[in-house]
Amino acid sequence: MAPDSALRARSEKSVDLEALRAWRLRRLRDELKTRDYAGVLLYDPINIRYACDARNMQVWCLHNAVRYVFVPTDGPVVLFDFHNCAHLSAGNRVIAEVRPATGWFYFAAGDRCAEFAQRWAAEIAELVALHGGGNRRLAIDKCEPLGVAALNALGIELHDGQEVMELARRLKGPEEIACLKASVAVCGEAMAAMRAALVPGMTENQLWSILNQVNAAEGGEWIETRLLAAGARSNPWFHECGDGVIEAGDLISFDTDMIGPYGYCADVSRCFLAGDGKPSDEQRRLYRLATEQIQYNMDLLKPGLSFRELAERAWQLPPRCAANRYSVVVHGVGLCDEYPGIVYLQDFQAAGYDGVFEAGMAVCVESYIGEEGGREGVKLEQQVLLTETGVELLSDFPYEEALLGREV
Template identity: 55%
Template sequence: GVEELARRGIAIGNGEAVMENARLIKSPDEILAMRRSIIACEAAMGEMEAALKPGISENELWAELHRGNIARGGEWIETRLLSSGPRTNPWFQECSSRVIENGDLVAFDTDLIGPYGFCADLSRTWLCGDRQPSNEQRDLFRIAADQIAHNTDLMRPGISFRDLAERSAVPPDDCYPTRYGVLYHGVGLADEYPTLPHAGDWTDDTPDGVLEPGMVLCVESYIGRLGGHEGVKIEEQILITETGNEKLSAYKLDERLL
């Protein structure tokens, strides 16, 4: 078909960039659908947290998110990113049959396509059981929470992608090698344009642009020391507004770790 169109003088191009840019600014209806997806996702997260007790496996806990999403009209989940204890460092280990122990950190990334086909991409890290968190667990969590807070505050209309990356807080030196691959990424029907790496990872091929009202991006943090025992993952979903931003995700952070 492509050859025949070319023979007739019709040029064929990759449509991905066109579609990604068309989806960049969300309509009011799209924002409403996204809010509904996040509400469903966070309700399922609440059921996960209630089920989180020593002795449950990572797979069993992850199944609570799936069940809650489907029960509320959601569609699918892209990944299996839930890990506990020593499996939280490095990040990107999929959930397993490992039994979660008292005092473990449990970190996850929802990557969830919920009701109306919109993505709810949130991350939290919880402390399992009734043990007090260690100083190291508190320290990792504080660094991640502070990075998210600082970088969220930068997300305002008019700031360029490059400037946003260069002004962003990044993990400390002993956590930088295990950093999450991006600082921010667009979100809509799934992960979308733009994808903004750390300033040190910026290349001549990295697209630049400007934050505009109606864009929705996720702000990411993973903090785990190189060779360390555990790590902390936090991610929030942010709407760019005319005057600043609105955090669409509302699920509380684990206050025991703050």
């Protein structure tokens, strides 16, 4: 397997990082102004990436609160980075200043958590006072109780920063679209390598490792899940890959959940057949149902359609597949799975929310077809961009002709 270095070179030339950073910061500040917030304090590495394009040990920082960024609605962006990491942001013109972060979670602070949290809060409150113009309303995406109490004690009024970020991220600018296309291209290369390497006798883990290898070789960052299952493990869905051996005639369903180049997500699902034999009539039937669901729901998507309307009009699952239905019909995608998430109509009262599709949203259209008590399941998913007239398909990796019933 030889990674296509020309692919990475093409994708690097297609993205203007300065324009990307300016678009995202403007989107974020527009949301802050709409809500009359003085600014936002961000801990989630994905939100930090969106706000100022500063990457550092992304997965580790998802569970260790060691870096954060303060973005005032008006004023200089201050990044608080991990120990001796200021050099990582050299040349990033969005970031006006880099300071050492104060870690006050237990691993970092031990029995001094309260002391460190108060020190941290004082520094944040000082920035709010300096750049807020008297406004002390601060959005924050993640914060443990000690920090909330410490900021409140200093007169800082806290609000939901995740809402700000999800709504800012919902519309994609030209450079974000280029990033998504670069990531999906790498994902397509990886899936082609997986299909070429697939032989009966290999393990699920061995097949899954190819996605990781190609992604890393082409400048990608990580894989969010390990959703690959062969044969009877593919129904019901959500078994993660393991050391089980793939047998001839097995269906292998997988969901890439790949954070690729520039930190953008390629969330594409496909289903392969192991070996050189012909698929069974049952395998073809399941596969054709999945492609029918995807296409039907893609054809519904357009600006102005509400989330509830999509749930009401969406393709109807066969009754025997309803119990094993996927969690959503459609969801947003950008730096990861994002707002919105549209559930099936039968789940709407318990778990749904309304909203409106807009041109500039990138979304994934989902299908999982696995009958209750059935042996195998088919997972398919397409990534698309909403335009003024409908959708543009981003994930052009082909379906399996043999599983569609078309011999090649």
